Amino acid sequence: MADTGSDVPVFRVDSVSYRYRETVALAGISLTIDAGERVALLGANGSGKSTLLKMLDGLIFPDQGHIEVLGHELSTEALKDDGFSRMFRQQVGFVFQNSDAQLFSPSVREEIAFGPLHLGLPLEEAGRRVDDTLHIMGLEQLADRPPYNLSGGEKKKVALASVLAISPDVFLFDEPTAGLDPKTVSFLERMVLQLSDAGKTVVTATQDLELARVIADRVLVLGEDHRLAGEGPPDEVLTDRELLLDSNLIHDHSHRHDERGLEHIHPHSHLTDHGHQHG
Ligand SMILES: Nc1ncnc2c1ncn2[C@@H]1O[C@H](COP(=O)(O)OP(=O)(O)OP(=O)(O)O)[C@@H](O)[C@H]1O
Numbered sequence: 225m226a227d228t229g230s231d232v233p234v235f236r237v238d239s240v241s242y243r244y245r246e247t248v249a250l251a252g253i254s255l256t257i258d259a260g261e262r263v264a265l266l267g268a269n270g271s272g273k274s275t276l277l278k279m280l281d282g283l284i285f286p287d288q289g290h291i292e293v294l295g296h297e298l299s300t301e302a303l304k305d306d307g308f309s310r311m312f313r314q315q316v317g318f319v320f321q322n323s324d325a326q327l328f329s330p331s332v333r334e335e336i337a338f339g340p341l342h343l344g345l346p347l348e349e350a351g352r353r354v355d356d357t358l359h360i361m362g363l364e365q366l367a368d369r370p371p372y373n374l375s376g377g378e379k380k381k382v383a384l385a386s387v388l389a390i391s392p393d394v395f396l397f398d399e400p401t402a403g404l405d406p407k408t409v410s411f412l413e414r415m416v417l418q419l420s421d422a423g424k425t426v427v428t429a430t431q432d433l434e435l436a437r438v439i440a441d442r443v444l445v446l447g448e449d450h451r452l453a454g455e456g457p458p459d460e461v462l463t464d465r466e467l468l469l470d471s472n473l474i475h476d477h478s479h480r481h482d483e484r485g486l487e488h489i490h491p492h493s494h495l496t497d498h499g500h501q502h503g
Pocket residue numbers: 244245247248249267268269270271272273274275276321431
């Protein structure tokens with residue numbers, strides 16, 4: 225994967241379909257993601273966001289179509305090659321939606337050390353990375369705790385830290401702010417922007433339109449039919465009410481607007497929240 229810096233996209237997803245037994249998860253998705261982009265992948269529950277990210281991370285593979293990473297086919301076969309697999313794992317980091325599926329070490333410190341050690345960093349350098357990452361994420365107090373009995377938000381931070389410690393070029397975040405308190409959310413938003421300033425590629429699956437507005441320079445929308453329903457810059461996509469309604473990212477909502485008690489229906493979202501009490 226030495227050909228970064230050229231105009232080869234980081235990911236090229238070509239007519240990809242996927243089902244879990246009978247359940248369709250992706251139906252003919254094509255997209256490209258270029259180096260340095262900050263992409264938000266929006267879609268309602270079950271639209272296929274996590275499935276797509278798992279594919280970009282080489283955890284599952286298309287039933288139809290194919291995926292390239294930096295010009296190389298991403299397939300079971302390709303990942304059997306130790307050199308390719310190692311580079312891929314170094315360059316692409318994935319923070320799962322479900323932290324419990326990600327964390328397995330007896331302590332937070334060991335969890336964060338796992339990636340750097342696995343990549344063969346010398347002990348001393350790995351130790352430095354772990355300390356830096358604990359510090360950046362404000363996790364020093366939790367360093368010796370077992371991840372399994374941390375709170376949900378703490379677990380999410382540890383999962384983020386374990387990926388940060390690998391220092392990949394490409395970050396895949398699946399609902400990274402779910403369960404985080406407001407301060408941690410804004411910390412995460414700043415982190416994404418800083419990673420981007422450092423030239424990293426960041427793909428974030430979320431249903432949070434406000435998060436997408438803050439962290440993305442391009443927004444992809446997965447429809448409930450598991451196809452790409454729209455894409456474009458945030459100020460276009462996030463103001464396209466029809467697209468957002470069709471994709472179930474906002475909903476028609478009944479409000480009592482004034483003392484006359486008139487009800488009417490209009491699209492409602494947190495992005496365009498208009499600060500009155502719901503009837
Ligand atoms: N392991 C699985 N086995 C069977 N079906 C699955 C599995 N994982 C996902 N699915 C189904 O595939 C479809 C896409 O799921 P996916 O998790 O990719 O959606 P999502 O957009 O990430 O949803 P959410 O917003 O709830 O995280 C859904 O219909 C889901 O029920």
